[in-house]
Amino acid sequence: MTTLDTGQKLAPRASFFNDPVIRGIIYQVVVAVLLIAFISWIIGNTAANLAAQNKTTGFDFLWKTAGFDISFSLLPWSRASYYWEAFLVGITNTLLVAIIGIVLATMLGFTIGIARLSSNFIVSSLATVYIEVIRNVPLLLQLFFWYFAVLKAMPAVRESITLPFDAFINQRGIMVPRPTPDQEFTWVMVAIVVCLVAAIAIGVWATRIRTRTGRYPASIVLAGKFGDACVTLLVGFTALAILLNAVYPVANGTVIAAIVAAAIAAASVTRFAPIARGVMTFAVAFVILNFMIGGMLSWLSPVVTSAGAALIALVMASVVYTNATERPPSDARFPLALLILIVVAIPALIYWVTGATLAFEVPVLERFNFRGGVQLPPEFVALVFGLTIYTAAFIAETVRAGIQSVNRGQTEAAQSLGLKDGDRLRLVIVPQAMRVIIPPLTSQYLNLTKNSSLGAAIGYPELVNVFAGTSLNQTGRAIECIFMVMLVYLTLSLLTSAIMNWYNGRVKLVER
Secondary structure, three states, rough: OEEEOOOOOOOOOOOOOOOOOHHHHHHHHHHHHHHHHHHHHHHHHHHHHHHHHOOOOOOOOHHHHHHOOOOOOOOOOEEEEEOHHHHHHHHHHHHHHHHHHHHHHHHHHHHHHHOOOOHHHHHHHHHHHHHHHHHHHOOHHHHHHHHHHOOOOOOOOHEEEOOOOOOOOOOOOEOOOOEOOOHHHHHHHHHHHHHHHHHHHHHHHHHHHHHHHHOOOOHHHHHHHHHHHHHHHHHHHHHHHHHHHOOOOOOHHHHHHHHHHHHHHHOOOOOHHHHHHHHHEEEEEEHHHHHHHHHHOOOOHHHHHHHHHHHHHHHHHHHHHHHHOOOOOHHHHHHHHHHHHHHHHHHHHHHHOOOOOOEEOOOOOOOOOOOOOOEEEEHEEEEEHHHHHHHHHHHHHHHHHHHHHHHHHHHHHHHHHOOOHHHHHHHHHHHHHHHHHHHHHHHHHHHHHHHHHHHHHHHOOOOOHHHHHHHHHOOOHHHHHHHHHHHHHHHHHHHHHHHHHHHHHOOOOOOO
């Protein structure tokens, strides 16, 4: 033991092997050496076994002809394509299912999660039954049900069920029209992207102003009223024109539709706005329901179809009218109609100015199959539907937990400010609940992406089926194929996690 000049005694120095820092370094070095030795042993053992079986390794097989067919592909494919092209086909097919499934599952999951907390007993009970049943049935069994018991039980091609908008469904899948845009339509697509970004920027700016001042800017309020009138005019004219020209043709139907739509649009910015919204809702709902019921239940008489569509449309119109009478003032509402007008009207103007055309190739039934259009195979439909239904049940529980985690005082404060149920949920509850929802929601997105590999069980040509299945069996390069598939799923998972973590950082609670 030594002392300082001041007389203070120093603690005794620990021996070399008893020093915690030295011990920690030694342990890490030992573990690293053992791990390197283990990996080296695995590599050496694998190389020896491959040499004993006279098998070679490497990725040169990727430039060899595959020689097999793929039933569904977004990329050009033939039997003369290479294995690296099969790898890309598997990736694109997997991404297609994952992206569509994530979008649909999120929409359905949020709807079901909010419905489970509804004060309506029937709505909340139905949501609870859906969640409890779907979550406790294995996903693979659900995929078998949708594929074998539902889609494969559809009628043959010549007895196809007619769906709205010139779509058909049968044992071979769903046939939908194929869009065939011309070269000028590229400018319309660019305009849509630019207008979408501009609409988001305007919405964020207006929301920040409202957060700071308590109300939206006067220019946004005025533009929002104009947007309400324009959207009402466009939607009302479209619905009434179809009603008076296609459903119940009358003389000068287009002119009458324009006059009535203009009257509804003018009334939408006055104190008669609830009535205008109810009338427009009835017209739109009646047209859509009449086409849907008539297309799916073609054996019903036109009178019964129209009566059923009118009854449902009347109920929807009454609900919209009731909600419209309770809407907050225009300076307290988010200018959604203005943003919709920006995204729709400007591209429509460019579409008209450039003379672009967007035609649709309608599927036509011939002797043995449909010609034209796009055929969505039953394997794709069953996989997307099954993943969406299954994942949405877990997302719904996540949403329910997130909403219930928000302090009850926040709801009471929003009620004291006079916010209605929809505004209270959109402006107060859900933004705070997202801090709790995002982390488990990320896990569900990852699960959906990885669960797409179950498509191999029903014959969908996703990555595992195409590359870790057919390509592996034909080439015998198990290590290379499995390694590439694992690398793809790892990359997709890390990319999804990075995006969701970035968003989570944007919405997380900032502590003082």
